[in-house]
Amino acid sequence: MKIIDWYILKRFLVTFLFTLLILIPIAIAIDIAEKIDNFLEHTELTFYQVVDEYYINFIIYYANTFMPLALFIAVIFFTSKLSNNTEIIAITNAKISFTRFLYPYFIGATLITIISLLMNHFVVPNSSTERKKFEREYVNSSRQKNELKYVKEFSLQLxxxxxxxxxxxxxxxxxxxxxxxxxxxxxxxxxxxxxxxxxxxxxxxxxxxxxxxxxxxxxxxxxxxxxxxxxxxxxFTPKDLIYKSALSQEMPSDELLDFIEISKNRGVKNLNAYLVELHKRTSMPIASYILTIIAVALAFRKRRGGTGVNLAMGIGIMFLYVFLMKIAEVLGGVAGVNSLIYVWIPNIIFGILALYLYLNARK
Missing domain, CATH: 2.30.30 (SH3 type barrels.)
Known part of the structure; x- marks a missing residue:
């Protein structure tokens, strides 16, 4: 790698971590404001217990959730600064193509994708088990507890x-x-x-x-x-009686695959809620590449209005992606549809957008 590659990669990762460290405290503050009454209702609940059993796992979950957003904002932010400081002009004058310019970005996106994949498939599910156990005990309403407590009119093919x-x-x-x-x-x-x-x-x-x-x-x-x-x-065991999509978040991918296979053999008709969770664990990290191309293409050229305009456009696009992802999850969970296609639709749509912006920026 050349010096310029190390320079861009370093700025990429530092800005990404900085953005992530800004988003996490905001999420914690909002969550505390929402749940403080629930914590105070339980006099036996200690501060250490709240931090150890809930907020450590909360940070793991939301750090992984915010990774694509943090990556997108970070790339737009520091690429816009490169452009405003005319550093990109110097790079293009050195006859470095836009494709070659993306090289360090893709190295950074690959590192983040690998970390996100490992967390999605193994770390976050185990962490979610502890977090949701705490929520069921101290946060959830009696109605939500009863939904998991009672099973009615249930049939199963063994x-x-x-x-x-x-x-x-x-x-x-x-x-x-x-x-x-x-x-x-x-x-x-x-x-x-x-x-x-x-x-x-x-x-x-x-x-x-x-x-x-x-x-x-x-x-x-x-x-x-x-x-x-x-x-x-x-x-079968009593665990097999509870078919709630929330439980899929608590299973590592190998356990989730086994559960889906066993449930299919037992004649459970609609497992799309579990399939959506399984496919999402891969589609979200892979979106890092798509979002990186979009972010670099948007911020590559110097704009009137500077970094603020690029950030506004980027955040708008990011929230549109999240909105489509949520719609795809809901539609993918409907019985009789191909959940894999629905989960990947946002990546396909934004992949087309990334290709268009890439070809346009390369000119």
Whole structure:
């Protein structure tokens, strides 16, 4: 690398870190203002506990979330300064093409992309587990807690031939009522197990069925058995009963992939909320390259109004990207659509914009 490359790369990374360090305290201040009443309601909650269990994980999550925004603002800011100080004129007079000028920018974007990918797929999910556990305990309303506490009218396909049906289940007490398990041979019912109440024993991973009744269907007769209590094993756990998109944020990508595969085999029809989260973990970091090209192309030439005009344009474009990303997430979570395409639509649209600006700037 030449001296000019090291100079640009250093300015790139320093400005990026500076921008990120500005955004994080703002996010913390807004969050404290929003949640201070919840913290004060719990007298047993200490300052150290709030920082250790919540805000450290909060910083990890939002530092990763703000990376594309910080990168975009940083590139526009320091490239505009290069342009206003006529440093870019000197670079172009040295017959360095716009494509060659992008070389250190892409090195910086690659470093940030690699860090973001690792955080998205492994670090942030583990951190989110602790953060959301704290929120469920001290921040969420009783209604939000009940949404995760109770499961109603739930069905699940365990194998090609086994199905279960649950009327109501309490994930906190690990107990419920009206449990049914049916085993089929093709379309023909072979056996049916019912229980008025059931509970899950976490120590040995068994289900305890109370007031149970089992019917076995033969070609010429039926056999019926019943009892007050029986211990049995099923190929699922209470965690499988909670299909909330928020839980996908708490799973590392390898665990999330396994969960999606198991759920598909169990006949769960709509897993797009989980697929959106999985695809987003890759699409957002890759957007660093697209946003870098757009930012450099916007700030490459000196404008009347200086850095302020470039920053205003850049922030507007960035928030348009975030807006499209949120719409794509919602539409991608709808049953029956290809979530991969929807998640990547913002990158495709802004990739076309980046190509246009690149070709225009190269002239």
């Amino acid at each position: 194998t090609d031939s086994t199905y279960i049906f649950i009327r109501n289940y309490n994930t906190q007490s690990n107990s419920g009522y009206d449990f049914t398990s049916e085993v089929y041979d093709g379309l023909k019912l072979k056996s049916k197990l019912m229980a008025t109440r059931f509970s899950y024993n976490t120590k040995d991973s068994t289900f305890i069925l109370s007031n149970w009744r089992k019917r076995i269907i033969y070609d010429d007769r039926d056999s019926i058995f019943s009892g007050k209590k029986i211990d049995t094993v099923f190929n």
